[in-house]
C-alpha cells in the first residue's frame with residue numbers, strides 16, 4: 282500500500298457512475314478509501330460534511346463543471362488538492378484547470394497506475410504542507426505570548442505554561458519580584474482565556490485598609506458605614522464573567538483572608554452591611570512578590586487560602602535571569618519614549634548594552650523602563666550613551682554585589698557578611714527561599730533566623 286494513503290480519503294466526481302465505480306474499486310484495492318458523486322453539487326455538499334484529503338473531478342459535466350468545482354474547493358479549503366480529469370489532447374482545459382486552482386491534471390482514458398500515483402503525490406503534498414504550517418505555528422508560538430516581550434529560555438518556558446493555564450479556569454498564583462510583570466502576565470492570561478470579552482479587574486490588596494478592601498471586593502449596602510450613601514457592587518460582581526486579579530496578596534490582613542476564603546469556597550459574596558449572599562462567576566488570579574509558602578510556615582498567611590488561590594502556581598523570572606531580553610525590552614521602551622517625547626533617539630551607543638546586561642536590576646522591568654525613559658529625556662544625542670545612565674548602573678561591578686555594594690575599605694563582621702550574602706543569594710533566585718536554602722546549604726528556618734538578626738556593629 283502507498284504510505285500516503287494511510288487514513289486518507291478521496292472524493293471522486295464524474296457524471297458517469299460506471300467510471301466512478303471503476304476508480305473507487307481500484308483505489309480501494311490499493312488501500313485508498315473514497316466516496317463518489319455524479320454531480321458537482323452533491324460533491325460540494327459532501328465536501329462540507331466530511332474531511333477529504335484529495336478531490337478527483339471530471340472537467341466536463343452537466344450543470345456545475347469540474348473547473349467551477351475546482352474554484353469552489355480552492356476557495357473553501359485551499360489546502361485540499363484537486364486533480365482534474367481532462368480529455369486527451371485538450372491542453373487548454375488542463376491549463377485552465379491549473380489556473381482555477383487545481384493541483385494536477387490527468388488525461389482520459391485514465392491509466393489506473395498513473396492515477397494512483399498522482400493522487401498519492403497530491404495527498405503527500407497536503408500532509409507536508411500541513412506539517413510545515415504546524416511547525417511554523419509552534420515555532421512562532423514558542424517565542425511569544427500576547428504583548429509580552431522576551432524570548433529567553435525562562436520566558437519560553439513561561440509562555441508554554443501560560444498557554445496551558447489560559448485554557449483552564451483554575452485559580453493561579455503568580456509570584457515574582459516587584460516589577461517582573463505579574464500584572465502583565467495576569468492580563469495576558471485573561472486575554473487568552475474564554476473570559477476575554479468580559480472585564481479584567483485588578484485590585485491592589487496592600488493599598489487599602491481592611492474595611493475598605495472588604496467593601497471594595499464584596500460591595501456594601503447603603504448605610505453600612507458613614508460614607509456608604511448608596512449600595513455599591515463590589516469588584517467580584519463588577520468583574521462578573523471575567524477575571525479578578527488580587528495583587529499584593531501577601532499583604533492581605535488575616536481577618537480579610539478568612540472572609541476571602543469563605544467567598545471563594547462558597548462562590549458567593551456578602552456585601553458589607555447586608556445579609557444577602559450574591560453568587561459570582563469570576564476567575565481569581567493572585568499576585569505576590571513575597572514567598573507565600575514561607576508566610577504560611579510562619580503563620581502570617583492562612584494555609585487553606587494559600588491552597589485555594591494556588592491551584593496553579595507560576596513564578597516569573599527576575600530580569601537578570603532573562604539574558605538579552607533586557608536589550609529587547611530596552612529597545613522597545615526606547616522606541617516608545619522617543620515617540621512620546623518626540624525625540625529622534627534611535628538606539629544604544631557603544632558600551633550601553635554591556636552596562637544594561639551586567640547590572641542586577643533589583644526593580645526588574647519597571648526599573649529598566651524608568652532608566653530608559655530618563656535616558657531618552659536626558660540625551661542630547663541620537664543614541665542613548667553610557668553618560669545618560671544613572672550612576673548606580675554606570676558604576677555597577679557585578680562581582681562585588683554580595684558585600685552589599687559598599688565601600689570595599691569598610692570592614693564588617695563574619696556575621697554581617699553572612700547576612701549580606703544570604704540577601705544576595707535570595708535576590709539572585711528571585712526571593713525563592715527553598716532554592717536559596719539549597720544553594721546556601723542551610724534550612725529555611727536558619728535563613729529566617731540569620732536574616733532577622735540585627736546587623737552587628739562593624740569593626741572600624
Ligand SMILES: Nc1ncnc2c1ncn2[C@@H]1O[C@H](COP(=O)(O)OP(=O)(O)OP(=O)(O)O)[C@@H](O)[C@H]1O
Pocket residue numbers: 428429430431457458459460461462463464465466528568569570610646647650
Ligand atoms: N514581558 C514584558 N514585556 C513588556 N513590558 C513588560 C513586560 N513585563 C513587564 N512589563 C512592563 O514592566 C512594568 C512592570 O510590570 P508589572 O506592573 O506587571 O509588574 P509587577 O510584577 O506586577 O510589579 P509589582 O510587584 O510592583 O506589582 C510595566 O510597565 C509593564 O508594562
